[in-house]
Amino acid sequence: MIGLVDGNNFFVSCERVINPRLVGKPVAVLSNNDGCCVSRSNEFKSLGIQMGTPYFQLKERPDFNNLVFCSSNYELYGDISRRIISILRDEAVDVEQYSIDEAFIRPPSVELMEYGKRLRAKILKWTGIPCGVGFAATKTLAKIANHIGKKLPEGVFVMPEDPTEILSSLPVEEVWGIGRRMGERLRMRGITTAAELRDIPDSFIRSIGSVVTVRTASELRGVEAVVDKNYDADPDSVSCSRSFGTPVTTVDALAESVASFASQAAEKMRRHKMVAEGCNVYAQFGTACDSRWVERTVVFEAPTNATNEILNAITKIVGALYIPAVKYRKSGVVFFGLSKEDAARQMSLFDMPNESSGKLKKLYKTVDGLNRNFGRGKVFSASEGIKREWKMKRSLLSKRATTFWDELMEVK
């Protein structure tokens, strides 16, 4: 069994944890440079304002003054995300963080409905974030169960052993990993629902789609397949982690491992022409039965996919992950706040040092090409800095209440 836990309206929920004034109001969080709505409260959604609506358009609305907007506070979201993951690690057998607000878990063998409710209640109480929880045989089915669970008052849904009824009413393009384009191609061949995709033979799918679609169909049948290897689709999360062959005990070796994973992830982002707002860096130590984690959130000064910028930011906090006399077994990075490179540039037209970033792009194209041809890591960054020439615009930023001492919440 696989569970998917994700935060409801995650960014807005985080803002509400530190600011009770936002409760019950139509609130939206804006993307970097206050571009467009990326997270909406239920009150905001019920006004019919879609995800991705540009902020400047909303200024025209007669009810604009009743709407509440926040700039992306990735320091806060990253911190609360880490809290949720650490609770999941305490409660589940295995946890795979998928993005800043969702994680797949392997639940223990207990009654799942009760377990899900308990998990949800604990996350809500400890962090203040309401979650949706879905359980099913595979990740793809767990995604569907999670969507159903989120709409239920108890927030939890366990996929029945025979999910035919649910899959028959689910449009095929809403299946995780299918998307609009593949959905259209399937529809042209008469496949309109998730159940139909599940029930057609693989050979037929192969004639329309890629091997990825075959895997998705397999997952719909309840057979686990690797689903996170879709090189064509833009990832909604980029992460890299590995268990060490030999336990790591020095700060240098720990830093090296984290830097190597971050470089790989940066390469993946550049391949997809995506940039990230920041990342969570973590390391695991202890024994298999009693494992413990240390984690830190890094927010880049501006969204980036440049290895040296990422390494500069990460290097500063690796020291904080290190505990002397501890044997590290695993480390990793999870990038968040992903957006298209071009979109990010468009929004910061005036701040962009186009010359240096153009050069950087060329440089990394060369570096990535060399690494592809001669093996990964042949060309790497010496971790030397370039000057920060521009900063993100975040005019409606709330307090970074969990990562900066001088921005704590105030109580009277």
Added chain:
Amino acid sequence: MKKTQIAGSVVAGFPSPAEQYLEPPLDLNELLVKHPAATYFVRVQGDSMIGRGIYDGDILVVDRSLDPCDGDVVIAAVDGEFTVKTLSLSKGARRIENGGEIKLVAANPKYHDIILKSGQELNYFGKVTACIHRFRKGIQV
């Protein structure tokens, strides 16, 4: 073959006899933060709790995972603002679920009690488990 090299430490010779006594230094987090995932730090504004030794500018350690009991110092949201007060339940009730009147009481006679009307829910944020009071106010972290 693509391969990620992870450098591990190689121990040569005899292990240091001191190694088995090696302990990490004392860590205030360990002392003050029992549930890191549920703990928030907040800054006190004003003098409403000076009777409990909580002063303007102090930093409070707040644990959300703990249930509030009668007499606890708690953080709650009242009219859209966070407030720190002593939780006072009606006689005999130790926990909120036991019903009865809920009051948020200041530790300074200048302030009135905040009495929740019947049916009004306490917007509980967390329990204050420690207060960090620094003597030289000039220095902010």
